[in-house]
Amino acid sequence: xxYGFLPCTGTALGNLFLVLAYGFLMFKAATYLSAGxxxxxEILGPGVVGGLFLPILGALPDAMLILVSGLSGTKEVxxxxxxxxxxxxxxxxxxxxxxxxxxxxxVGKCDLLENSTTTxxxxxxxxxxxxxxxxxxxxxxxxARIMAISxxxxxxxxxxxxxxxxxxxxxxxxxxLIVAALLVLAYCxxxxxxxxxxxxxxxxxxxxxxxxxLLRHAQMHVFGRLLDEDGTPNxxxxxxxxxxxxxxxDGKLERGELQAFIIGIKFEDVDxxxxxxxxxxxxxxxxxxxxxxxxxxxxxxxxxxxxxxxxSVATSGAYxxxxxxxxxxxxxxxxxxxxxxxxxxxxxIENPTWTCFKAISLLLLGTAMAAxxxxxxxxxxxxxxxxxxxxxxxxxxxxxxxATNSSEAVSAIIFASRKKQRTLSLTFSEVYGAVTINxxxxxxxxxALVYVRDLTWDFSAEVLIIFLVCTIMxxxxxxxxxxxxxxxxxxxxxxPLSLIIVYVLDFKFGWS
Numbered sequence: 451x452x453y454g455f456l457p458c459t460g461t462a463l464g465n466l467f468l469v470l471a472y473g474f475l476m477f478k479a480a481t482y483l484s485a486g487x488x489x490x491x492e493i494l495g496p497g498v499v500g501g502l503f504l505p506i507l508g509a510l511p512d513a514m515l516i517l518v519s520g521l522s523g524t525k526e527v528x529x530x531x532x533x534x535x536x537x538x539x540x541x542x543x544x545x546x547x548x549x550x551x552x553x554x555x556x557v558g559k560c561d562l563l564e565n566s567t568t569t570x571x572x573x574x575x576x577x578x579x580x581x582x583x584x585x586x587x588x589x590x591x592x593x594a595r596i597m598a599i600s601x602x603x604x605x606x607x608x609x610x611x612x613x614x615x616x617x618x619x620x621x622x623x624x625x626x627l628i629v630a631a632l633l634v635l636a637y638c639x640x641x642x643x644x645x646x647x648x649x650x651x652x653x654x655x656x657x658x659x660x661x662x663x664l665l666r667h668a669q670m671h672v673f674g675r676l677l678d679e680d681g682t683p684n685x686x687x688x689x690x691x692x693x694x695x696x697x698x699x700d701g702k703l704e705r706g707e708l709q710a711f712i713i714g715i716k717f718e719d720v721d722x723x724x725x726x727x728x729x730x731x732x733x734x735x736x737x738x739x740x741x742x743x744x745x746x747x748x749x750x751x752x753x754x755x756x757x758x759x760x761x762s763v764a765t766s767g768a769y770x771x772x773x774x775x776x777x778x779x780x781x782x783x784x785x786x787x788x789x790x791x792x793x794x795x796x797x798x799i800e801n802p803t804w805t806c807f808k809a810i811s812l813l814l815l816g817t818a819m820a821a822x823x824x825x826x827x828x829x830x831x832x833x834x835x836x837x838x839x840x841x842x843x844x845x846x847x848x849x850x851x852x853a854t855n856s857s858e859a860v861s862a863i864i865f866a867s868r869k870k871q872r873t874l875s876l877t878f879s880e881v882y883g884a885v886t887i888n889x890x891x892x893x894x895x896x897x898a899l900v901y902v903r904d905l906t907w908d909f910s911a912e913v914l915i916i917f918l919v920c921t922i923m924x925x926x927x928x929x930x931x932x933x934x935x936x937x938x939x940x941x942x943x944x945x946p947l948s949l950i951i952v953y954v955l956d957f958k959f960g961w962s
Contacts, residue, residue, distance in 0.1 A: 452826040465834035469845075472827035473853035479819035480511045480854050486812030489805060506638075509887045510817065511854045512542055513895045514824040520899045522825065529905050530842075532896075534831050537846030538854070539892050540912050544948050545851045546885050547923045550859050552941035554881070558584045558866035558874045559935055567932060570870045571737035583934035584866075586875040591928055593882040596637065598924030600889035603630040604913050607897065611910050623901050630894035637886060661755045664731070667714070668752075676752075681760060683753050692748045703743040705732065734868060758864045827853075841957075843912070844949065858884065878927070889920065911955035915948040 451458045459465055487507040519535030520528040559582040560568040561575050568585040575581040607626035610619045668691050669676055676684055695703055695711045705728055712724045712731075735743045735751035743751075831850070835842035858880070866877045900907055922944065926937070955961040 452829055456826050460833070460837065462834060462837040465830050465837055468830035469827065469834055469849065472823050472830055473850065475819060475823045476511055476515070476827055476853045477856060479816045479823070481857050482812045482816030482819065483507050483510055484816075484857065486809045486816060489809035489812065506634075506887075506891060507813065508884070509891045511820045511824075512538060512888065512892050514820045515828060515850065515854070516892055516896050517899060518825040519828045520903055520905060525903060525905070528903050531828060531832050532899065532905060533909075534828050534842045534846040534850075535896060535899070536909050536912050537843040538850040539888070539896060540916050540948075541847035541851040542855055542892075543885055543888050543916050544847075544919050544945060545855065545859075546881050546888075547919050548941045548945040548948075550855075550862060551878070551881060551923065552938035553863055554866040554874070554877055555584050555933055555935065555938040555941070557863055558869055558877070560584065560869050562932065562934060568871060571739070571868075573869060577935060579936040580934050583932060583937070584874050585871050585932045586878055587871065588931060590875045590878050590882070591931060593879045593886075594924055594927040596640075597882040597886045597889070598920065598928055600633060600637075600886045601917055601920045601924070603627075603633065603890070603893055603897075604917050607907065608910065608913055619907055620901065620904070623897055623907055627894055627897035627901060630890050630897060633890040634887070634894060637890060661758070663727075664712075665752075665755055665759060676756060677760075683756050685749060685753075688749050688752045689745065691752070692745050701745060703748065705741075708732070708743075733870065733872075754864075754867070843952065843956075847949070847952075855884075882927075885920065889916070911952045911961045914955070915951050918951075919944050919948060 457468065459468065484507075515538050516535035519538075520532035522528070523531070559573060560570060561572045562568055562581055562583050568583060573582065603626045606629055607622055609615070609622050610617075665676065676687055678684060692703070693699070695707055697707050697710070708728045708731055709724050712727045731751075732741070732743065734754075735747050737747055737750075738744070827850075831845050832842055834840075835845055862877045862880060865873050868874075899905070923941065926940070927933075
């Protein structure tokens, strides 16, 4: 029994249950860390906190799992279990750049014009491989180039294997560790002094606050519930809300009508600029781009918002009035200040002391949960591998990234579905940033573990797939800003190809 009291089992089904249970707890730990770090950023804004601490906190669950995979037990046990850490490490990077990247292209596709740019919110060509796709801005390409640079420590560690050297393995591990640590520091400092990456993270979350405030107000002041108990949207109530906002009854909402409605909404902790809120709603709802919102566009927009609310807040099956209150509370905690050149002051926090206390509490809770349940999860995966004779690498490669990355993945797909270049650029920037910190911070933790425990570096196949996926997707995304629909198949195919490469090299050619 881990810690002498947690449940244990010797059966495959029992260990599968423990993997799912501990995986869910690690998922909650990642959620608390994300909410707490973003809430702290709301108070302090971009700078040292956003540049140094947020990237590290975001990767903390993965780093913790990698660390405990080889920290306990004898050297032989550590050598066996550390493969779980490598599986999580490789699986997170590959999943983000293949399954998630490809899914964002599919859900975010718009019509491609002759000059290879897309038209926001216009998707009339269906699943045309060359006629539809996504576009991003130039800064997203910069994020992709930074990600491509992060693979250099992998090359350093593999030098003895590449040149078939019989010595120097421990030295190259140490050198790779130093380079990875320096890259982490350089990436964080780059965000401190060039905070456009942080500003993207802030803008990525801002719309959620506007969304939750409007839904909560509608639930409280419109006759009827927006969602039935089974979660089905109540369209007549949404239409009733439309008519309530449409003051001149002309069948469309204009900026003045939206602003009058927004002013009446109380965004409790934050004094939100009503003009900025109207801009957010107009940009998200006005798909015909005629500067007004028609009834169909309004209903579709509210349905999308309700769908995101359902994904963001766990329910027990019944969607009560408290459901939207929970969503509003969650988004209020995650809400960030968007600092740009024209608005250095941002939005004033009414109660910074309480907000700071809440942020620190969430960070401490998330850290404690990650520290407490990382070791039991690794043990459960190792025992499940032994009980089923399935290599632990494949279990951790496929399953464990779902525990630590699923929340970010769902959020990224929902934002990509808005089919706008701006939100797509933010989404892909987040993906590239997550891979960058994974390839540097998590690799540094892994290499430190190998060096301190004097473990054998025997992960050539695993490093190869990380190198191939990062190189292919890095080069692919660094020098272009438009991606036709066919590019998603390139990303999707890289995922099974990665598993096949590891299986063939390790179990057929004996690389392991």
